[in-house]
Structures are given as C-alpha cells and as structure tokens.
Amino acid sequence: MNIQVFNLSLNTENRDLRKLFSAFGLVTTAEVMKDKMSGRSKRNAMIEMPNEKEGRQAIESLDQSLLDGKKISVNEYLIESRW
Template sequence: MNIQIFNLSMNTADRDLRKLFSPFGLVTSAEVIRDKLNGRSNCNAMVEMPVDQEARQAIASLHNVLLDGKKISVTELYLGSKW
C-alpha cells in the first residue's frame, strides 16, 4: 500500500520516516518529496508498505501525531485518483 504524509518538518529525512513506520511492519520505501530545482523538502512524503493490514494500522496510529514539532497527516494514496 502507498501512504502519503503531509505537513512534515523541513528537517524530516527518509530514515526518520522508515524508523517511524517500521514498528508497524515492513517498509519497502520511504521518501521525502524534494523540490527538483533546489533539493529542499516540500514537507510531504511517500511510504510504501506491502502488507495492507500493517499499512492501515500505521495510518490509524500515526495520523495527527507530532513529528519534529509538526502534526502530520497520514493517509492512503489512491493511485489513479484525481486531486
């Protein structure tokens, strides 16, 4: 399952996300989205967890928690959906 995270601190790194999500199950990827021009975080990220049940538990447990002083939003990414 693909998970999207919003409202991250500029200081949050990929390894921080992997550490945050790993207690819920296997994390196959964790990546802070970065601006292509300057390389700085845009304060959003994607995490991939292969087991849907573990991913849903992570989403339920981590939505609206504080990470690096910011309350993060964690939701399932629906591929193909239009924003």
C-alpha cells in the same frame, strides 16, 4: 499499500520516516519529496508498505501525531485510473 504523509518538518529525512513506520511492519520505500531545483523538502512524503493490514494500522496510529514538532497528516494514497 501506498501512504502519503503531509506537513513534515523541513528537518525530517527518509530514515526518520522509515524508522517511524517500521514500528508497524515492513517498509519498502520511505521518501521525502524534494523540489528538483532547490533540493529542499516539499514537506510531504510517500511510504510503501507491502502488507495492507500493517499499513492501515500505521495510518490509524500516526495520523495527526507529532513528528519533529509538526502535526502530520497520514492517509492512503489512492491511484485513480483515467481509463
């Protein structure tokens, strides 16, 4: 399951997200999106969890919670096909 996280603190790192989401199950990817030019956080991230049930539990539990002093938004990332 692909999960998006928004409104991250500039201090939040990949390992912080992996630790947070691992409380709900296996995390295969936890990556803060970075600006290619500056290398600074874009304040959002992508999380991949292979087990859908665990991913949904993480979304329900973490959406609108506080992380590094910021209220984060967590939801499923749906990939829409244009074909």
